[in-house]
Amino acid sequence: MDDWVKKLAPETDPVRMHLQTAFETNEPKLRENAIRLAGKFDQKTWKHLERTLRQRSRLVPVGGLAAECLALERFELARQLHAKALRTEKPKPWHALRIGLKRFRYTVESLLPEHYASWSDNLKRLQDILGEIHDLDVLTAVVKKSDLHETEDSLRLWHEFIERERKERIETYRRLTLGKTSLWNIWRSGLPTNGRVEAAALARLRATARAVDPHVRRTSQVSRISIALFDAFKRGDAAPAFCDTALRRILLTAARLHGVGNASTRKSPQKAARKFLLGLVVPPGWTNEDWELLALAVRYHRGAEPRAKAGSFSKLSAEQQNSVRALAGVLRLARALRKCGVLSGSGFRAEKSADTIVLRVPGLPDDAGTAARLAAGKHLLEEYLRLPLIMKTAAKTEKVVTLAPQQVPEFSVLASD
Structure with missing residues (x-):
């Protein structure tokens, strides 16, 4: 967040100075709270979940049909979130899309390594763009909570700066994900289609049954x-x-x-x-x-x-x-x-x-x-x-075994001397 503040305004900007001071003041308290929550982490439950995951992961072979189905499920959910985000510029749908894309990426990375080798750069690029949009939305909320009433002109400029940066990233995202060259279309073409979808779903459900x-x-x-x-x-x-x-x-x-x-x-x-x-x-x-x-x-x-x-x-x-x-x-x-x-x-x-x-x-x-x-x-x-x-x-059907016909050796009758 501090990097964005430095990028958007010069050192003499009153809003920047106020935000940086607030960051420095709040950081020790936030760090202390994070350490306190980490101390409550349940190691025993985590180890149990780790063992369970290790056992269940064996049921989904890397690169197999069940793995493809899981990736397709994550893909469809992420694409639904993509469609919702494009209909608005509100922060929540774009944040949900970021999470959905991240889940799809991690699924492909874990279960379909060959696909990931081809897709990783674009997956990371989109995730970075959505991450920056989220950062800007968080920064907008922080600026709105600012109590600098005497710097209203500066606050207005900040909102304009943030909005401009956000729109640039949304336009970049749209350019990469719409039209014939859409990344979503490329990824979908590499996942099960037609009759293979049913086979993949059946394999995934079979793995689910064996797991539980x-x-x-x-x-x-x-x-x-x-x-x-x-x-x-x-x-x-x-x-x-x-x-x-x-x-x-x-x-x-x-x-x-x-x-x-x-x-x-x-x-x-x-x-x-x-x-x-x-x-x-x-x-x-x-x-x-x-x-x-x-x-x-x-x-x-x-x-x-x-x-x-x-x-x-x-x-x-x-x-x-x-x-x-x-x-x-x-x-x-x-x-x-x-x-x-x-x-x-x-x-x-x-x-x-x-x-x-x-x-x-x-x-x-x-x-x-x-x-x-x-x-x-x-x-x-x-x-x-x-x-x-x-x-x-x-009545049980009796098995009748057909015997091969016996071969009778040929012979001839010869006259005796």
């Missing part, structure tokens, strides 16, 4: 069974939801993320999971509506079933409510099947008639305990299907 789910293996089993159920119901033409490819993607992601609440609470992990998911940045390629639908499917994958006249579920349209019933119902049934000893989704077959839907599951035990567990697990899904769902054991 204490039962990854169990979750993986439920995920495989869930998708097998969905596909079996589609083949059996059980209901419209199972022909929707968008719902299949939501189910796949919900199945992989349904265990993220188990680490934070024992009382209601499904509610904790929904809260956790809604606290995440919506992944690239996802709409807010689809992400909220996923969060509700996870919310109702266990525990009390959704009620049409209570909670956030009641605010959904009839179509959305049916989607939640279908998705959460499949997850509930998948969990019940896993608890019954079904660990694979191979061989599932659904058959629909006018009165029922029969689901045949290879290896399904035939006992009272299994029947009770499945009755509870399929109830929500039956609400969506509006037909009884009959669970039956499917």
Whole structure:
């Protein structure tokens, strides 16, 4: 700040002299306060966070799809802040843009070193420009608080100096970030596009699940069974939801993320999971509506079933409510099947008639305990299907090995002497 004061006015300027005196007077107090706050720094918690970060960073390989997705998320947030800042010259949006760009830069630097090698100079340049704009905004606030009433002409000149310097930097920023040669366009072209966006988002969500789910293996089993159920119901033409490819993607992601609440609470992990998911940045390629639908499917994958006249579920349209019933119902049934000893989704077959839907599951035990567990697990899904769902054991397909035909050696009959 002192450097800006020296740059903007000569030594004899009364405002400069006043500000420099104030800086010198306040510096010891500010330093003392900073040292006091540093002394309260929680070293134990910091070391715990450091260990956690070290473990989780292994789940995001440098230069991988998950890393690209994280960079794309930071990019999109920063670009939104860029658009807001350009609509005004007020300080707060420009300061928010500075923070957003800094986060994007650090993400690229840490996770995409090859990209950073190409982008670092321009990232630093923009960050420096935004940093200078912020410094000038802070200096404006300091000058406004100045009590030099007898130097109003000098104060007016200071505001003009600061405004001129600020406008120059904003114009430089605009020149670098607008038009065909926009730096934002260059950076976006180096991040996932088209079909790669979905693959990157899936990799990022898979890393998130592995980082916070204490039962990854169990979750993986439920995920495989869930998708097998969905596909079996589609083949059996059980209901419209199972022909929707968008719902299949939501189910796949919900199945992989349904265990993220188990680490934070024992009382209601499904509610904790929904809260956790809604606290995440919506992944690239996802709409807010689809992400909220996923969060509700996870919310109702266990525990009390959704009620049409209570909670956030009641605010959904009839179509959305049916989607939640279908998705959460499949997850509930998948969990019940896993608890019954079904660990694979191979061989599932659904058959629909006018009165029922029969689901045949290879290896399904035939006992009272299994029947009770499945009755509870399929109830929500039956609400969506509006037909009884009959669970039956499917005969395991015997593997028939085709033997190669034996080669009969050729021989000839020769006359004896």
